[in-house]
Amino acid sequence: MTSRALILGCAGRTLSAEEAAFFRDARPWGFILFKRNIGTPEEVLALTQALRATIxxxxxxxxxxxxxxxxxxxxxxxxxxxxxxxxxxxxxxxGSAMAWLGARLMAHDLAHVGINVDCAPVLDVPVAGAHNIIGDRAYGDRPETVAELGRAVAEGLMAGGVLPVMKHIPGHGRAAVDSHHGLPVVEASREALAAQDFRPFRALADLPMAMSAHVVFTGLDPERPVTQSPVVIRDIIRGAIGFDGLLMTDDLSMHALTGPFRARAEAAFTAGIDVALHCNGEAQEMRAVAEGTPELAGAALRRAEAALARIAPECAAFDVREARARFEAGLSAAA
Structure with missing residues (x-):
């Protein structure tokens, strides 16, 4: 059965009959969980199994x-x-060793409840005066530090059987607005962006997945946010950065984007996005996004299959208790 190029959320800790029926009909490629979906480990595992069973x-x-x-x-x-x-x-x-170890432990936590993709590492490089939506989520304020620790996180996740998603390509660190609530507009030149913001993404362009930024860069495309910009996706993400992995949107329900939800999805696919993401589990919005989403085919299907092929089983020899003690000791020593 073919999938739609779509990742969806659900409302709670269990699936309603209506949600299950919709997912069977919509055939999303995947799903995303939020805190509202998280109960005990047993409940999370039951939910991930139920989601997969619907499709x-x-x-x-x-x-x-x-x-x-x-x-x-x-x-x-x-x-x-x-x-x-x-x-x-x-x-x-x-930093790099601890970033790898922490990500490896996170991967263990995730894999054991059926989660196989983590929306990390954050490769944004914050600048002075930017909104705190990135803030301490960033590994540092130098591209080299961000790239080094981002690589460690990505490799730690993959070592534990979990795919990383680098975000928010081509960079959210200069945004003066939280894209959950409004549309950031960044006026830096292409040269300035290439010298700082793009560099961590270029260094990690071999990773399997990336999430787009809901940000307008006036020096690249003054009219459209990256998620809906064919210019930025073609010339910067696929071109200057050199990323040929699976490109997914950030959440289409965020207020950085406007207009009907079907139109939001259609604009993203017209721009060159591979997979649309809708997170909040609101039924009417999901239906509208699904109506604007095509089958997963062509280059997008190739990239999706290549990403999933990189999920390796978690190494049975990994000593979780020893690794966790070592991680906590390292943090304590640094403090």
Whole structure:
């Protein structure tokens, strides 16, 4: 059965009969979970199994935003609290090793409840005066630091059987507005963006998946946010950055985008997006997005299959207890 080029959320910790019927009809490529969906480990595993059962694909990607710090959907009391990326970036000499280890532990947590894609690493490079929506989610304010720790996080996740999604390509660090609530407009030149913002993405362009930024860059396309800009997707993401992996939107329900939900999706696909993401689980919005979403085919299907092919089984030899003790000791020593 073919899939639609679509990732959807659901409303709660269990699927309603209406949701299950809609998912069977809509045939999304995958799903995404938020804190509203997270109960006990047993409940999360039952939910991921139920989601996959609705579309009849045991390998369907199930995503989550599990960065650590402010953005951690699975946390205490059932899972540890992980540090924000900025704290890892301040661990002089041990940052990369600790970033890898923390991501490897996160991957263990996720894989054991059926989640196989993490929307991390954050490769945005914040600048002074920008909105705090990125803030300490970033690994640092230098492209080299962000690229180095981002690579460590991506490799730690993949070592544990979880695909990374780098975000928010080609960079959200200059935004003066939270794109959840409004549309950021960045007036930096292409040269300035290439010298800083694009660099971590270019360094990690071999990763399997990336999430677009709902940001207008006036020096690239003054009319449209990246998610809906054929110019930025073609010339910058696929061109200057050199990313040929699966490109998904950020959440289409965010207020950075306007207009009917079907039109939001259609504009993204016209621009060259591979897969649309809709997160909030609101039924009418999901139906409208699905109506504007094509079958997963052509280059998008190739990229989706290539991404899933990179999910390796978690290594059975990984000693979780020892690794967690080592991670906590490393953080304590640094503090």
């Amino acid at each position: 009849g694909r045991a390998d369907a990607p199930i995503l989550i935003d599990q960065e650590g710090g402010r953005v951690q959907r699975m946390g205490p009391p059932h899972w540890p609290a992980y540090p924000a990326g900025g704290r890892l970036g301040r661990l002089n000499g041990s």
